[in-house]
Amino acid sequence: MGLYGVVRYHLAPPFILLAFPCAVQVLAQLGQGEPLEARALLVRALGSAFAWTVVGAWVAWAWLWLRLPARTVEGPATLFGYTPVYQDNGVLYYWASLVAFFTAQALWPGLSAGLWAQMPELLGALNTTALLLCAYLRAKAKRRPEHPADRQPPRPAAYEFYCGLELHPRLLGVDVKQLTNCRIGMMGWQLLIIAFYVASVQRHGFSAATLVNLLLQSVFIAKFFWWEAGYFSTLDITLDRAGYYLCWGCLVWVPCLYTYSSYFLVAHPPSLGAWGAAGAAALGMAGILLNYRVDLERQLFRAAPRGQCSLWGRPASFLVVSYRDAAGAPRQSRLLTSGCWGVARHLNYTFELVGALAWCLPGLGLGPWPFLYFFFLVVLLVHRTFRDEEKCAEKYGAGWEEYCKLVPYRLVPFVF
Ligand SMILES: NC(=O)C1=CN([C@@H]2O[C@H](COP(=O)(O)OP(=O)(O)OC[C@H]3O[C@@H](n4cnc5c(N)ncnc54)[C@H](OP(=O)(O)O)[C@@H]3O)[C@@H](O)[C@H]2O)C=CC1
Numbered sequence: 001m002g003l004y005g006v007v008r009y010h011l012a013p014p015f016i017l018l019a020f021p022c023a024v025q026v027l028a029q030l031g032q033g034e035p036l037e038a039r040a041l042l043v044r045a046l047g048s049a050f051a052w053t054v055v056g057a058w059v060a061w062a063w064l065w066l067r068l069p070a071r072t073v074e075g076p077a078t079l080f081g082y083t084p085v086y087q088d089n090g091v092l093y094y095w096a097s098l099v100a101f102f103t104a105q106a107l108w109p110g111l112s113a114g115l116w117a118q119m120p121e122l123l124g125a126l127n128t129t130a131l132l133l134c135a136y137l138r139a140k141a142k143r144r145p146e147h148p149a150d151r152q153p154p155r156p157a158a159y160e161f162y163c164g165l166e167l168h169p170r171l172l173g174v175d176v177k178q179l180t181n182c183r184i185g186m187m188g189w190q191l192l193i194i195a196f197y198v199a200s201v202q203r204h205g206f207s208a209a210t211l212v213n214l215l216l217q218s219v220f221i222a223k224f225f226w227w228e229a230g231y232f233s234t235l236d237i238t239l240d241r242a243g244y245y246l247c248w249g250c251l252v253w254v255p256c257l258y259t260y261s262s263y264f265l266v267a268h269p270p271s272l273g274a275w276g277a278a279g280a281a282a283l284g285m286a287g288i289l290l291n292y293r294v295d296l297e298r299q300l301f302r303a304a305p306r307g308q309c310s311l312w313g314r315p316a317s318f319l320v321v322s323y324r325d326a327a328g329a330p331r332q333s334r335l336l337t338s339g340c341w342g343v344a345r346h347l348n349y350t351f352e353l354v355g356a357l358a359w360c361l362p363g364l365g366l367g368p369w370p371f372l373y374f375f376f377l378v379v380l381l382v383h384r385t386f387r388d389e390e391k392c393a394e395k396y397g398a399g400w401e402e403y404c405k406l407v408p409y410r411l412v413p414f415v416f
C-alpha cells in the first residue's frame, strides 16, 4: 500500500471522524460572535432539553412522512440486482413542513430566535444522534446485511465507519438515505434558514440582502424536493454507502455548514445594499435554474426510449457504451453528447457553484465566514468530479474515453 493508500484508509478517516464534529461546535460558537471557551463548547455539545426536543420531533416528523401511504418511485437497479423503492411525496412533505413550522412559530414567537441561540446545542444533539445511527448501520451491515451479494472487502474499521457498508439499508420500514439526506437534511436546511431569517429581522429589521440569501436557498431546496425522484439516480444513492460521510453529513454537516451564511448574518448584519442584493438574486436564479436544466436534460434523456429525445431543438446525440453488471452479464447504456452534456462533463456542478456563490454574496465585506459553504462546495465538487469520472472510466472503459474525447472539459469549457 502506497502513501495514498495509507492516507486514504488509515489516516484520513479517523481525522475526519474526530475533527468534523469538533469543527461543527466551533463554527456554531464563532457564528454567534462568541469567544471560544473549551468548557462552554463541551457543555453545549451535550445538547439541552430544547435541542433534544427539537431533534426528536424533527426525526419523528420526517420518519412519519415516509411511513404515510403514498405513491412510490423506483431508483436505479443496483449491479447486484436490487431495485430500491422510495416514497414519492417529497413536494407535499416540503409544504406540510413549512406549514407546521409557521404554525409552531405563531404559537411560540420565540422559536426562531431560540433555534438560532441554541444552534450549538442543536448540533450537539444531532451529532450524538448521527454517530449512534452510523454505529448501528455498521453493526447491522456486519451482522445482518440486507443484500449479502453486496459485500464490501474488509477495510480498517474507521474507514468502514466513514464510508458506510450498505448501499440501501432500511430502518423502521423506511429507506435510511431518503430519511437522512432528503427528509431530515434538506428540509432541516430549509427550516433553519427560515428561522435564521426571522431571528435576523427580529434583531435588525428588514434587509434586502438577508431576504435574497433566504430566497435563493429556498428556491434551490424547493427545486430539490420537486426533483427528489431524480436525486435517487445520483452518486449519493448509486455509489456512496450509508455511513458517516452521507448520514452524519446530512444530519449534522448540512444543518451546520450549508446554513452557515444565513446563521452568520443574524449576528453580523449585511452591508450589501439593495442593488447589490438584486444582482446577487439575478446571478443566483440563473445558477440554480441552469443547474436544474442540466440535471433535467440527463433525466429526460435517460427516460426516453432508446435515448430518442430532443435537446436544444435538435434530436439528442449520444454514444452507446457497454459495461458489465455484478454478475458479469454484458449491458448497454447511453452517454449524451449534445445539449449541456456536450458542453462540459459536469456543467451541473459549475452552475451549482454559481448559485451557491450568489447566496453567500450578502455576506460580502464580513470576512470569509459567510462564504464557508461556497469554499467547501468548490472542494467537494472538484473532488466529486474526479470520483465520478473514476467510476465512469471503470464502468464504461473505452466508451468513457471516447466520450471524454468528444467532450474534453470537466467543469468550465476551455479552462478545466
Ligand atoms: N450542494 C451540494 O452539496 C451538492 C450538490 N450536487 C448536485 O446534485 C446533482 C447530482 O449530482 P451528482 O450525483 O454528483 O452527479 P451527476 O448528476 O452529474 O451524475 C453523474 C452520473 O451521470 C451519468 N453520466 C455521466 N455523463 C453522462 C452523460 N454524458 N450522459 C448521461 N449520463 C451521464 C453517470 O452515471 P451512469 O453510471 O448512470 O452512466 C455519472 O456517474 C447535481 O445538480 C449537483 O450539482 C452534487 C453534489 C453536492
Ligand SMILES: CC(C)CCC[C@@H](C)[C@H]1CC[C@H]2C3=CC=C4C[C@@H](O)CC[C@]4(C)[C@H]3CC[C@]12C
Pocket: 016, 020, 181, 186, 224, 231, 234, 236, 244, 245, 246, 248, 249, 250, 253, 254
Ligand atoms: C466530510 C463529510 C462530512 C462531508 C459530507 C458531505 C455530504 C453532507 C454531502 C455530499 C454530497 C452532498 C449532496 C449531494 C447532492 C445533493 C443534491 C442537491 O440538489 C441538493 C444537495 C445534495 C442533497 C447534497 C447534500 C449534502 C451531501 C450529501
